[in-house]
Amino acid sequence: MSNPSLLILAGDGIGPEVMDEVKRIITWYGDKRDMPFDVSEDLVGGCAYDKHGTPLHDDTMARAQEVDAVLLGAVGGPKYDDLDFSLKPERGLLRLRKEMDLFSNLRPAQCFDALADFSSLKRDIVAGLDIMIVRELTSGVYFGEPRGIHTEGNERVGINTQRYTESEIARVARSAFELARRRGNKVCSMEKANVMESGVLWRQVVTEVHEKEYSDVELSHMYADNGAMQLVRNPKQFDVIVTDNLFGDLLSDAAAMLTGSLGMLPSASLGLPMANGRPKALYEPVHGSAPDIAGQGKANPIACILSFAMALRYSFDAGAEADRLEAAVETVLADGARTADLLGPEGGSPISTTQMGDRILAAL
Amino acid sequence: MSNPSLLILAGDGIGPEVMDEVKRIITWYGDKRDMPFDVSEDLVGGCAYDKHGTPLHDDTMARAQEVDAVLLGAVGGPKYDDLDFSLKPERGLLRLRKEMDLFSNLRPAQCFDALADFSSLKRDIVAGLDIMIVRELTSGVYFGEPRGIHTEGNERVGINTQRYTESEIARVARSAFELARRRGNKVCSMEKANVMESGVLWRQVVTEVHEKEYSDVELSHMYADNGAMQLVRNPKQFDVIVTDNLFGDLLSDAAAMLTGSLGMLPSASLGLPMANGRPKALYEPVHGSAPDIAGQGKANPIACILSFAMALRYSFDAGAEADRLEAAVETVLADGARTADLLGPEGGSPISTTQMGDRILAAL
Ligand SMILES: CC(C)[C@H](C(=O)O)[C@@H](O)C(=O)O
Ligand SMILES: CC(C)[C@H](C(=O)O)[C@@H](O)C(=O)O
Numbered sequence: 001m002s003n004p005s006l007l008i009l010a011g012d013g014i015g016p017e018v019m020d021e022v023k024r025i026i027t028w029y030g031d032k033r034d035m036p037f038d039v040s041e042d043l044v045g046g047c048a049y050d051k052h053g054t055p056l057h058d059d060t061m062a063r064a065q066e067v068d069a070v071l072l073g074a075v076g077g078p079k080y081d082d083l084d085f086s087l088k089p090e091r092g093l094l095r096l097r098k099e100m101d102l103f104s105n106l107r108p109a110q111c112f113d114a115l116a117d118f119s120s121l122k123r124d125i126v127a128g129l130d131i132m133i134v135r136e137l138t139s140g141v142y143f144g145e146p147r148g149i150h151t152e153g154n155e156r157v158g159i160n161t162q163r164y165t166e167s168e169i170a171r172v173a174r175s176a177f178e179l180a181r182r183r184g185n186k187v188c189s190m191e192k193a194n195v196m197e198s199g200v201l202w203r204q205v206v207t208e209v210h211e212k213e214y215s216d217v218e219l220s221h222m223y224a225d226n227g228a229m230q231l232v233r234n235p236k237q238f239d240v241i242v243t244d245n246l247f248g249d250l251l252s253d254a255a256a257m258l259t260g261s262l263g264m265l266p267s268a269s270l271g272l273p274m275a276n277g278r279p280k281a282l283y284e285p286v287h288g289s290a291p292d293i294a295g296q297g298k299a300n301p302i303a304c305i306l307s308f309a310m311a312l313r314y315s316f317d318a319g320a321e322a323d324r325l326e327a328a329v330e331t332v333l334a335d336g337a338r339t340a341d342l343l344g345p346e347g348g349s350p351i352s353t354t355q356m357g358d359r360i361l362a363a364l
Numbered sequence: 365m366s367n368p369s370l371l372i373l374a375g376d377g378i379g380p381e382v383m384d385e386v387k388r389i390i391t392w393y394g395d396k397r398d399m400p401f402d403v404s405e406d407l408v409g410g411c412a413y414d415k416h417g418t419p420l421h422d423d424t425m426a427r428a429q430e431v432d433a434v435l436l437g438a439v440g441g442p443k444y445d446d447l448d449f450s451l452k453p454e455r456g457l458l459r460l461r462k463e464m465d466l467f468s469n470l471r472p473a474q475c476f477d478a479l480a481d482f483s484s485l486k487r488d489i490v491a492g493l494d495i496m497i498v499r500e501l502t503s504g505v506y507f508g509e510p511r512g513i514h515t516e517g518n519e520r521v522g523i524n525t526q527r528y529t530e531s532e533i534a535r536v537a538r539s540a541f542e543l544a545r546r547r548g549n550k551v552c553s554m555e556k557a558n559v560m561e562s563g564v565l566w567r568q569v570v571t572e573v574h575e576k577e578y579s580d581v582e583l584s585h586m587y588a589d590n591g592a593m594q595l596v597r598n599p600k601q602f603d604v605i606v607t608d609n610l611f612g613d614l615l616s617d618a619a620a621m622l623t624g625s626l627g628m629l630p631s632a633s634l635g636l637p638m639a640n641g642r643p644k645a646l647y648e649p650v651h652g653s654a655p656d657i658a659g660q661g662k663a664n665p666i667a668c669i670l671s672f673a674m675a676l677r678y679s680f681d682a683g684a685e686a687d688r689l690e691a692a693v694e695t696v697l698a699d700g701a702r703t704a705d706l707l708g709p710e711g712g713s714p715i716s717t718t719q720m721g722d723r724i725l726a727a728l
């Protein structure tokens with residue numbers, strides 16, 4: 001049997017630097033844990049545009065469909081700000097999500113004990129926080145038609161369409177309930193059913209899936225504006241949150257920032273099972289391309305490394321190996337290893353991207 | 365000349381109780397400051413549905429169009445959860461906003477010094493916080509057509525339309541720039557121009573209005589997901605934030621919760637000038653109808669009272685009188701007066717809704 005295959009798309013900004021550390025971890029798993037991967041690399045985002053005039057080449061798209069998992073760094077940068085909408089780096093990422101049909105985006109918001117004081121929130125509000133946000137990723141206002149800017153009379157009009165079908169809602173709801181069963185067994189679904197009919201349907205379908213298939217899981221509903229408030233007020237009330245593409249974008253970023261550990265947070269985007277039983281999958285850090293610090297060896301590689309841990313767990317059924325990697329990260333943090341982003345107002349001397357990689361390899 | 369006219373729509377839940385205290389304040393302004401108002405009262409929300417079978421009667425709508433300002437309490441409650449979408453209490457409020465064309469929703473997020481420890485955020489992050497969120501209130505996905513739930517093949521599909529015209533964006537941008545000039549002279553505009561064409565147009569129009577009419581004001585742009593993060597990380601970086609209806613709903617609620625003073629926060633919804641030069645206007649607290657504590661004399665009337673202060677400032681050109689009322693509120697807080705919602709984990713004995721009204725009247 002051939003080795004499992006990985007496609008690495010390091011992307012722009014700090015993407016390549018943090019991905020370099022992940023590559024060393026992958027090699028370590030091949031050498032030391034007898035888990036060799038076939039790794040290939042390609043371009044996405046601004047760097048793909050620079051080379052091919054498009055943020056995702058068709059060949060790259062085809063390759064992404066074939067591999068067992070895609071690892072992505074980050075896309076975007078000020079250099080591309082004035083590009084036409086359809087050529088922006090983000091379109092490369094959105095095309096991957098859409099064509100791979102990665103409907104379930106798992107965004108853990110976890111507060112690392114060693115970093116709890118780093119949050120803008122009080123320690124007791126966030127210490128021990130461990131929420132999983134499940135964001136629908138292939139539909140809603142990100143992809144709905146009609147869309148665009150046109151002229152009516154003598155003025156421009158901008159249009160996007162929020163659109164959800166019953167089956168799109170049902171499948172992401174199922175993935176949230178499945179996760180909840182392996183965690184705290186609680187799901188909170190968020191929408192604006194008081195204002196939007198797409199939210200009314202969302203609430204109905206989540207309720208139906210719950211009644212028919214997951215009545216053992218505790219389900220609650222919350223308006224998304226209240227959800228934003230409750231995340232700030234008392235985030236530990238949540239276990240799994242399931243919500244649509246746009247609300248998920250804002251709410252998961254707010255939740256990530258609560259932890260004070262933004263440079264630490266990974267994500268998994270999962271689709272339907274392939275012929276080999278593995279889900280279509282893409283793993284990426286929650287942070288962006290951070291063009292201001294790119295190329296300086298300052299970036300924190302942990303979010304990208306923990307994204308690979310999620311790959312071990314969700315694509316390669318290697319939960320124990322994921323635990324091992326996560327434990328190594330906790331160890332180096334507890335030992336006081338800090339990249340620049342992890343230094344509090346007291347300061348201290350930061351280690352580089354590569355040094356953080358060294359420390360994690362040593363802890364493994 | 366006749367007295368300025370106020371229409372009071374106390375609504376549901378705690379609405380009537382908190383509005384009772386506002387009525388006493390209004391009477392005080394008539395008696396002691398020679399500012400008499402002609403006050404009428406009517407129904408909105410669930411109570412209007414109970415009486416008329418609609419959350420806003422046409423006669424009430426017509427009356428709202430005639431008065432100088434509407435004061436609203438709160439709408440909604442679990443009793444109405446299963447009502448058809450078009451009959452929900454919220455539709456009454458949305459109809460008022462839409463038909464009065466109240467396009468500029470001003471939501472101050474202000475941290476009261478006496479309450480700073482009450483925030484889930486660290487004191488130094490929120491003490492002294494004073495942001496103004498300007499939310500577009502009459503367009504976007506709240507009102508765009510087509511909308512609804514229909515069947516395609518054998519499944520249901522939920523649709524809403526995000527739609528913004530150039531003039532809708534320009535007018536709310538102007539109101540944000542005008543406000544900024546009287547404050548910190550900084551506007552941050554938030555959208556998702558990296559994903560939505562309506563956001564691309566939003567950014568373009570805000571930029572154009574800025575260049576042509578307000579180049580003295582400092583303007584920045586931020587993606588709304590980053591905005592949600594930055595509000596949590598370091599809210600004091602903002603002065604005025606301008607954003608669309610849906611993003612404004614989530615972001616202003618998150619910002620309100622940061623202050624720890626949710627029961628304290630007022631809002632103003634302003635439209636075009638009427639024949640007498642006053643803008644069409646509706647004032648309401650940011651908090652909801654809190655059905656769990658309704659009728660028990662526990663509710664905090666301050667948000668509703670400060671909404672009347674905003675009415676004095678924005679509708680009746682009585683900024684000094686608004687300052688007086690706001691100062692009275694600060695005084696009673698500094699003196700330690702606390703309704704139940706303002707007690708920290710240490711406890712203490714709360715005063716009632718009416719007692720809080722008494723204290724504020726005494727301080728005036
Ligand atoms: C880069 C951008 C297109 C993307 C999104 O809006 O989904 C990002 O914010 C994210 O959350 O992954
Ligand atoms: C009650 C509801 C319709 C309303 C909204 O979504 O606008 C509320 O959340 C608000 O922010 O005023």
